[in-house]
Amino acid sequence: MEEVDVEPTITNIPAISDGKHMGFAWGPGDILVYETRYKASGASGSGCSFIHEIRKDEDIYSPILRKLFNESHHIFVGLQTIREDLPSKSKKPQFVSISKNYRSVIRACMEELQQVAGNTFENMLLLVSILLAIELIWNLCEVLFIDAAPAGSLLLHLLDWVRLHKADVDEKAREVLQSESPAEHRDYWDVVVSYVLQGRLEEVRQMLVKQANLQPAARSMYKQMDTLLSKMPFYNPGGTQTLTEFDVKWRHWHEEVDRCLQDNSFASNRHLELICKILLGDEDTLLDHKELLGTWYHFLVTRLLFCHPTVKLTELHYYAQSCMTMFLDSRSVPEPLDNILLAAFEFDIHQYCFHCEHVPIPSNGNKPFCPLNVCVMGSVVCLCVYLCFRFLQDYCAKGTFSDLDLIDNLGPAMLLSDRLTFLGKYREFHKLYGEKRFREAAKLLLSLMTAKIAPQSFWMTLLTDALPLLEQKEVIFTADQTYELMFCLEELTSSLNITASSTDRPMQEEDVEVTKVELLRLALARNLAQAIVKEGTVEI
């Protein structure tokens, strides 16, 4: 999937003058910013002694959001453990129940947020609207993917979905009905038409009665409309009627409504004629009422309700794209939410996920589902290396090891890293030396260098450790071993010579190094002589 280039948000630092070059440093939850003297051209400017700390706004909603994250994560994880061996049929009710559980968690979060209104009203609105969008999308997914209703039921579920997310109709209706003369309220017809668009025909009939009472002369017209509305068939999934029978009945009704329109039965009342056209699913009429519909997906469901109530899942995407195109202006760009819903309707899971990931959601960055142990192994090894380095430094400085019990009990952990192995083996060398097992100690010491277990920076120390062994009365290092030690010394000094020429090191230090090397060369030479003699001697 390609990445979408999203413009990063820009934060202005008011305290730093315009055009100044800034320096910064990351902190644990914030960033420190300061003015620098740097100028792209010309002399460097004056500095400023202030350091600015930038951090995200205290998110007072984060405790509520954290509950949402954690609870939904828990549900998600529980979902993964649904037994694989069950047939999909028996899994479906479980999935639906999980889906409803998840939606209730979102709704609970929204309610809590609404209670914590506070004075950051805009933020709260934004958060609530995002959660509403999430619930909307999820509900649609539940209908399309999880419930996966067959034709007939599908439309009913979609109708429920639209009604659930368009609560403003009821508010307006309440306002109208509570007024003195509802039928004369300016929003009266808006409410009636909105009810028609949502297929809530019972409510339409109740509202129309009030209007009919006001216009006794038009009583017969209202009666006719009432009959039409009452006869509109709605599919009953639990009933005995098959889908085909329902379809026939519906077409029959549709033709009747069409006849009424052609007969000009409602010609004298533009409102009733409008309702008639909506009942026929006339596209232009529907599009005339964009403000009442509000969204393209409402338009889609209404259109399906009055044109093709037996729509199947697989046919949805034909209608979805065309409805969105028709509804949205040529000028307006689909919002992320629109893209997500469209992808859902088109059953394009990839596009759906892709769009979901690019919806900007305000968060405090704390995600509870970060993999917990991803970096542990890596960091453990790094820590080991660092600790070894410190131990060795310690040793060089003090001449003894601290925390011997730790090193003594490394166990198999020794194999974790080379440094650790070296540390363990070096400690072993000291132990052997302490037990006066000089030959074994010598062999181990040499192997530390020849097997490249010891870092070269430590070789000087190792060779210095070899000195007492070389100075013993008894010959410990064999001739071959001595040659190898000499080779190590030469390797070390040749690499050191390259750096020794720099003038950074003080004269005294260089002298000490030189003396050490000389001592070593002498000791090695003497040992070599003795070893050759000893090995060449034949006992008679």
Add this chain to the structure above:
Amino acid sequence: MESINAKYVSQKISKTKWRPVSHSDLQLPEIFATGSWDNEDNRISIWSIGSNLSTGMEDGFEGDPQLLCEHKHDGDVLDLQTISVSQLWARAHRYPCDNAPCTGVVCSSPEIVTVGEDGRIVVFRADQEGVVRVIENADSSTIHAVTYLRTTEILTVNSIGQLKLWDFRQQSNSPSQILSLSGDRVPLHCVDRHPNQQHIVATGGQDGMLCVWDVRQGNTPFSLMEAHTAEMWEVHFHPTNPDHLFTCSEDGSLLHWETSSHSDMPSFLQGGRNSSMVSRSAMAPAGGKQPLISAWLSGDSSKGRLETTHMLPSQTLSVNSLDVLGPCLVCGTDGEAIFVNRQVPV
């Protein structure tokens, strides 16, 4: 399973502890404390699940924990104990240049013993301001937990897999006994002692193994069980029914171990190594206790069985802490939830 409910509290819970109730009252535990971690502002909170609250809560579920009060806490809460005290001992644990985390605390009123990452053991008294005794260099690694063995002896576990016994009657600063697993040096995170038979000790460590030790005999564990697939954070014997043991772990599970032996000795004291544990799906049938297929109980199967049950309804993030008192169990997780079960079958 239905008797457990979850409450999401927007903080990762590191420790939970019931407030003790007096046995004479036959009361059920109602109040517990929790400590949080990994927050910028950590808190110690006191919760109640009792019904003795005001009737202001209309539709709080019965048993839904209600927050009574909270207190801010600097740093992660690593251990909790209940004792009546009104003192603060600062810098009890430290490195030469910095403070060190105090990882464990245990009380036997009025004495308080703490252990820390600095490898020291410090003893306080509730009624005294200063430190009563310090054992310096008790350990060169972190001491993870401490518990009382007897009134004058404590047990500590450290991150190189050693269980150390300390006798306060002795003046020397070295342990009177060191027990450890040979081979791997696996950090031990928790330790608990059998309430009645004080030589029986259980530990849990980074590899999720449950070890049972007899401190009188030998210096290796008596039995080992592969309990969890990740670090075991806490192990608790039930205080009044010690045939029951509870463990919780990083792998998101809380296990209830029940031994039902005919002999006096619990089965996990009959020695041996159990290397096979039937893995249970989280959706076990209700009341799903399944007998453990254990290789080391071969021989005399009438001698006892060990049953293990998952206590949480489905897998969560790490369960960091648990406490059990009577029939009530409380635990806290990294999923920022507290689970309370008031009908633990013990």
